[in-house]
Amino acid sequence: MAFTSVADFFAMGGHAVYVWSAWGLTTAGLMGLVISTRLSRRAVEADIRRRVRRERSHS
Amino acid sequence: MSAPATFFAASSRWLPWLWSLAIIMLLIGSVWGLAFAPADYQQGNSFRIIYVHVPAAILAQSCFMLLAACAVIFLVWKIKLADMVATAAAPIGALMTALALFSGSVWGIPTWGTWWIWDARLTSMLIQLFLYLGVIVLRGAFASRDSGSRAASILALVGMVNIPIIKYSVDWWSTLHQPATFTLSEAPPMPASMWIPLLLMVMGFYAFFTALVLMRTRVEVLRRESAKQWVRLLLNIVPERASSVHAASVQAKDERH
Numbered sequence: 001m002a003f004t005s006v007a008d009f010f011a012m013g014g015h016a017v018y019v020w021s022a023w024g025l026t027t028a029g030l031m032g033l034v035i036s037t038r039l040s041r042r043a044v045e046a047d048i049r050r051r052v053r054r055e056r057s058h059s
Numbered sequence: 060m061s062a063p064a065t066f067f068a069a070s071s072r073w074l075p076w077l078w079s080l081a082i083i084m085l086l087i088g089s090v091w092g093l094a095f096a097p098a099d100y101q102q103g104n105s106f107r108i109i110y111v112h113v114p115a116a117i118l119a120q121s122c123f124m125l126l127a128a129c130a131v132i133f134l135v136w137k138i139k140l141a142d143m144v145a146t147a148a149a150p151i152g153a154l155m156t157a158l159a160l161f162s163g164s165v166w167g168i169p170t171w172g173t174w175w176i177w178d179a180r181l182t183s184m185l186i187q188l189f190l191y192l193g194v195i196v197l198r199g200a201f202a203s204r205d206s207g208s209r210a211a212s213i214l215a216l217v218g219m220v221n222i223p224i225i226k227y228s229v230d231w232w233s234t235l236h237q238p239a240t241f242t243l244s245e246a247p248p249m250p251a252s253m254w255i256p257l258l259l260m261v262m263g264f265y266a267f268f269t270a271l272v273l274m275r276t277r278v279e280v281l282r283r284e285s286a287k288q289w290v291r292l293l294l295n296i297v298p299e300r301a302s303s304v305h306a307a308s309v310q311a312k313d314e315r316h
Contacts, residue, residue: 001098002104011092015105018169022162023093024313026111029154033271041278045294052296 062140063280064289070273077270084263091256108166110257113240114264117157118123119187122220122268125196127219130212140276142208143283145215147275148199153191157226171235179228180236183221190218218228243307 003009012019092110099106125148132141163181166175175181194211201207229238238255240247247254284290 003093003094012104012107013098015103015169018105018165019093019107022111022165023089025161026115026158029158030267033151033154034274037271037275039280041274041281043130044278044282044285047293048281048290049296051285052291 061284062138063284064287067220067277067280067293070277071163074270074273077266077273081263081270082265084259084266088259088263091104092231092260096253096256097250100168105166105169108162109240110209111184112162112166113257114261115155115162116184117261118264118268119152119155119159121265122155123187123190123215123222124150126215130215130272131207134212134216139283140280142212143279144209144272144276145194146208146273147212147279149191149195151271152276153188153195154266155182155183156188156191160188167235174259176235177286178234178236179232180225183225183228186221187218187225190214190221194218212226217268229312 010016010020086111093107096107098104129141129145129148132138133145139179152216160181163184167174167176194214197214198207198211228238240249240254241261247257281290
């Protein structure tokens with residue numbers, strides 16, 4: 001362990017702003033991509049179902 | 060079975076393994092890098108940015124090379140799956156490039172005393188970001204999908220010129236940015252307790268990237284193959300002739316006999 005306490009860990013020796021903003025934005029970016037991919041999967045499936053329903057009501 | 064359908068079935072078997080591998084490596088790498096690796100004797104704890112900066116930058120390059128490989132496969136052999144992979148991967152590459160630039164800038168403030176200089180490495184990475192955005196925009200800028208795919212593929216191939224420039228920029232114009240941490244010929248210039256977590260993060264990013272590309276390609280496959288029978292069966296949409304409850308029950312009875 002490179003730190004003596006939890007507070008020490010979060011302080012990052014005075015570099016907290018830099019370390020946590022870089023790590024935070026990276027984590028948020030990666031998570032955001034996973035979430036947006038899941039949402040687009042759901043949207044595509046809903047779109048296919050809608051189209052099939054429309055095709056059937058016309059035939 | 061068509062290539063996209065085969066891909067869809069195979070990738071669903073790979074994905075759980077890839078996600079597990081990514082999560083395990085990223086968790087161990089993060090905890091090790093953030094809390095257990097020793098502080099740098101010159102930079103203190105700000106050096107811990109390396110554990111997100113280097114993997115993001117490496118993936119930014121690898122993803123561009125993937126786009127170029129897909130471009131060749133699509134343009135030469137007209138394999139549409141390659142174009143779907145490129146469509147799925149481009150936004151991830153753009154994000155990785157943006158993250159590498161951001162984490163680098165943030166790291167530059169305490170280390171170099173500036174968040175930006177027009178250093179060759181930084182400038183060529185910024186050009187890379189614009190290339191990614193160009194590839195994404197071009198793909199959607201045409202009325203026909205095929206024209207968009209072709210234009211995006213050609214830009215990805217032209218953009219490959221930038222890859223060696225990024226790689227060798229730190230050697231050709233030696234200004235502020237430090238040279239590569241990992242090389243094939245030499246041991247990393249840092250203790251093992253520092254570079255092992257970095258290696259874990261890089262491999263974790265690769266696993267994460269692969270899983271995400273597959274996941275996004277699957278969405279693209281569904282989108283483009285939405286009229287195909289296999290997609291409708293997959294989504295549990297009953298065939299046309301059995302659309303009413305009555306027809307379905309009649310069919311079920313028929314099958315029992």
